[in-house]
Amino acid sequence: MDLIHGIIHSLTPYNLLYCFLGCSLGTLVGVLPGLGPAATLSILLPMTMYLDPIGSIIMLAGLAYGAMYGGSTTSILVNIPGEAASVATSWDGFAMTRRGRGGKALWIAAVGSFVAGTISTLGLSFIGPGIAKYALKFGPPEYFGLLVLSLTLIVSLSGTSLMKGLGAGLIGILLTGIGLDPVTGITRLGFGVIGLMRGLDLVSLTIGIYGIAEILVSAEAGLAKIYEGKLGKMMPQGKELKKGLLASLRATGLGFPLGLLPGLSPIVSSFLAYDMEKRVSKHPEKFGTGVIEGVAAPEAANNATAQAGFVPLMCLGIPTNPVNAIILAALMLYGLKPGPVFFIQNKEFVWTVIGSMYIGNVMLLILNLPLVGFWARVSTIPYKYLAPTILAICMVGAYSSRNTLFDVWIALGAGFLGYIMRKYEWPQAPFLVGFILGDMVEISLRQSLSMGGPLIFFNRPMTIVFLLSAVILVFLSLKFFRRLPQEVLKGKSDG
Amino acid sequence: MKKVVLIEGLLLVGVSLVGMGEGLRLVILKDPYTLYDPLGPGFYLIAISLGLMTIGGAHLFWHSTSSLSMEWSPVDRKMKIKMAFTVLSYILYLFLIRILGYPLATLFFFILGFKIHGVKSWSFIVLLSLIFSAFYYLIFVHYCHMVFPRGILF
Numbered sequence: 001m002d003l004i005h006g007i008i009h010s011l012t013p014y015n016l017l018y019c020f021l022g023c024s025l026g027t028l029v030g031v032l033p034g035l036g037p038a039a040t041l042s043i044l045l046p047m048t049m050y051l052d053p054i055g056s057i058i059m060l061a062g063l064a065y066g067a068m069y070g071g072s073t074t075s076i077l078v079n080i081p082g083e084a085a086s087v088a089t090s091w092d093g094f095a096m097t098r099r100g101r102g103g104k105a106l107w108i109a110a111v112g113s114f115v116a117g118t119i120s121t122l123g124l125s126f127i128g129p130g131i132a133k134y135a136l137k138f139g140p141p142e143y144f145g146l147l148v149l150s151l152t153l154i155v156s157l158s159g160t161s162l163m164k165g166l167g168a169g170l171i172g173i174l175l176t177g178i179g180l181d182p183v184t185g186i187t188r189l190g191f192g193v194i195g196l197m198r199g200l201d202l203v204s205l206t207i208g209i210y211g212i213a214e215i216l217v218s219a220e221a222g223l224a225k226i227y228e229g230k231l232g233k234m235m236p237q238g239k240e241l242k243k244g245l246l247a248s249l250r251a252t253g254l255g256f257p258l259g260l261l262p263g264l265s266p267i268v269s270s271f272l273a274y275d276m277e278k279r280v281s282k283h284p285e286k287f288g289t290g291v292i293e294g295v296a297a298p299e300a301a302n303n304a305t306a307q308a309g310f311v312p313l314m315c316l317g318i319p320t321n322p323v324n325a326i327i328l329a330a331l332m333l334y335g336l337k338p339g340p341v342f343f344i345q346n347k348e349f350v351w352t353v354i355g356s357m358y359i360g361n362v363m364l365l366i367l368n369l370p371l372v373g374f375w376a377r378v379s380t381i382p383y384k385y386l387a388p389t390i391l392a393i394c395m396v397g398a399y400s401s402r403n404t405l406f407d408v409w410i411a412l413g414a415g416f417l418g419y420i421m422r423k424y425e426w427p428q429a430p431f432l433v434g435f436i437l438g439d440m441v442e443i444s445l446r447q448s449l450s451m452g453g454p455l456i457f458f459n460r461p462m463t464i465v466f467l468l469s470a471v472i473l474v475f476l477s478l479k480f481f482r483r484l485p486q487e488v489l490k491g492k493s494d495g
Numbered sequence: 496m497k498k499v500v501l502i503e504g505l506l507l508v509g510v511s512l513v514g515m516g517e518g519l520r521l522v523i524l525k526d527p528y529t530l531y532d533p534l535g536p537g538f539y540l541i542a543i544s545l546g547l548m549t550i551g552g553a554h555l556f557w558h559s560t561s562s563l564s565m566e567w568s569p570v571d572r573k574m575k576i577k578m579a580f581t582v583l584s585y586i587l588y589l590f591l592i593r594i595l596g597y598p599l600a601t602l603f604f605f606i607l608g609f610k611i612h613g614v615k616s617w618s619f620i621v622l623l624s625l626i627f628s629a630f631y632y633l634i635f636v637h638y639c640h641m642v643f644p645r646g647i648l649f
Contacts, residue, residue: 163554167507170547174514177543181536184529188536189517212585219612220578388608389627391585392601396635403642408589416582424499442539449533 003125006351010359015058018051019356022059023363026066030073030086037067041326053334054349058356060330061310064323065117065357068266068303069364072109076295077102078390080211085266085302087206087432088274092287092294099290103234108292109299110368112248116300117361119252120259120307124314125354140447141456145466147441150268152275152473154430162478165430168421172434173441175200182443195406204398204407205435208414209421209428211394215387216419240292247277247293248300255301259308266302267436273301279473307357314338314350500558507551514544580611596646597636602628 010019029037041060048056071086076093089109096105151169158165178189179199190196236244251273258269277297278287287294306323313324315338331338336346343350398411421428448456457463521537529535534542584607591600605624614620635641 161554161558163550163557164503167547167550167554170543170550171507171510174510174540174543174547177514177517177540183532184536186521186526186529186536188521188540189514216578216581219581220574384609384612384614385623387581387612388605391581391608392604392627392631395585395588396631396641399643400635400639400641405589405592405644412582412585412589424503426503446532446534446539450531453533 002347002351003355005348006353006355007358008355009348009352010058010355014052014055015352015356016359018055018059019062019360020363022062023066023069023360023367025059026063026068027070027364027367029063030067030070037064037323041323048330053336054352057327057330057334057349057353058360060327061353061357062360062363064327065303065306065360066364067323068299068306069110069113069117069368071302072113072295072299073106076105076109078211078386079214080390080394081206085270085306086298087210087267087429087436088270088298089295090210091274091429092289092291095288095290096292096295101290104236104240104292105290105295107234107369108236108244108248108296110365112244112251112296112300113303113368114361114365115245115248116252116255116303117307117364118358119249120256120304121354121357121361123256123308124311124357138462139460140444140451141460141463142466144441144444144448145457145460145463145470147268147437147444149466149470149473150272150275150437151433151441152470154433155474155478158427158430160425164426168426168428169430169434172431172436173438175205175435176438176442182439183446195404195410198402200410200435201398201401201407202436203401204411205414206432207394207398208411208416209418209432211390211397212411212415213418213422213428215391215394216415217422218383219387236292244292244296247296250277250280251297251300252304255304256308258301259305260311266305268440269305270298270302271433271436273297279476310354310357314342497558500555504551504555504558507554508548511544511547511551514540514547518544577611581608584608584611592644592646594646594648596648597643598628598632599646601631 009015026037041063048060051059068085071081072089072093075081075086075090077097079090079094081087081090093102093105093109096102154165154169155162176199178196180186180197181188187197235241251269254273254276255266255269258272259266274287274294274297277293278284281287281291281293283291309324313328328338336342336349394411394415395408398408399405401407418428420426421431452459457467518537518540521540522535525535525537584604587607588600588604591603594600595603602624605627606620609620609623614623636643
């Protein structure tokens, strides 16, 4: 009943307008590489203080989950993930674009996101308050186990050489050591450079390794257009449609519970969903060459996780990622305190925001599906016009997250590194996976050891399950990769 | 041993040595008043660096004996020059932002970028560059309120 009231209340013209503004801005932010939702939310935060609380939270929430929809577009079309959570989408999405199936990739990304977003909102409405309490049982050792499980992805993304994959992954992890130590606050690997003391920024590194490197490789290859042939049909048919939708559902099932856990961002769930899909597939060797499940799974998972993040935020007052932390800040600025009694004390507010999420998901589907053709046509624009415009956006993206030109230099350096890696067949994906997960691995490992030494991992059943699964998965991956031909492995490592 | 494999392996070992050196520095010069932490700020770096060093060594050993194929298509000299100019134009852009500020530097970057990537007509290049830089300025500076360097000349 509360939900129905909430939906009715969210259908007022002003709330609809705020929802539309948030969703449109979110899509735009997702499409623009580097200009992430966290940065945009923090830019918008002071402005929303002039709006009414319900309207502004509806808009900010719309922006947060809308960015997950839009993030796939540039990943699929130009191999530049608009969001770090869309890195996994680019592995098969861009391969599909190159094979003339970019339209289908965009279609399944939008529909997969809608499926995940809607199911997760249902979860938030009905089971959220009940199951959020389990998130509190997830301590650092369980996180560490889960993150080690995520890191096994490096093995399957290593391409032609496992050594190169592991090396790239470890360098990625080592680079997370740059900056302030997360526990003691001591500067590490700073070498007296002030810029390095803040650590390397994920956004600039992602933009460099994928975006700038792609432009350099394309410039050298004399690419005339991103995609030379026809774009093909937009909507996948028959078996392909079924595969894509089933992958979306499986990934939603994975992404939603992960979103309830503090600290696990949509980035992690998108990698895990991609890996899970590859393992359940009858043709895992085709992943990385442009399969629809490889696009549907990470997109659905990152949306499910982003949306599920509202459960611990509203029920416990725990922000699970930076975006939710900013929304929490906005709530607190309005004098609202999310927590166990939030649903009782601010009934109308909570259910109106939840109601707006259903409407926002429909809006995003309408915004994205008819515009799929528009975004797909971007890929037919001659490269000579696209290259400078993408490079200029890369500059803005790298600069925007911390407002410093140092990050743009880092992006350029990472771009050059990405170019060299591509030339000498070093896989870029494990490097980025290592960098994304490295920070979280270190913190959870050190917290676990401080809690009870190395034995703590053997006293926690969930951790044992995660660590054993990781060992089994590495073993299975190695066994499987030995049987794959070199050409397939090369395709995989291209990302 | 192949030259490329040797360089790659040595680079991995080199990076691991840097990490290990930093880890050792943090362990040896540890402030006695810092919080107790079993992996400390240094031991974690040492552990990762040791792993990387092992991988570097294994890479040297493994790939020097195996027949790892690394074939890439020969690159046209013109295209190589185009790629080099793309990098140079980007570096110039970053320097120009500090001197001329964001709008003007972006305008110059677009003019240079379109020329490097093969747009022929100068009038079209200037027109496109004006439109794009004005559009970017409107979106990022005017609407998103992003603060870019204003340049030392203005």
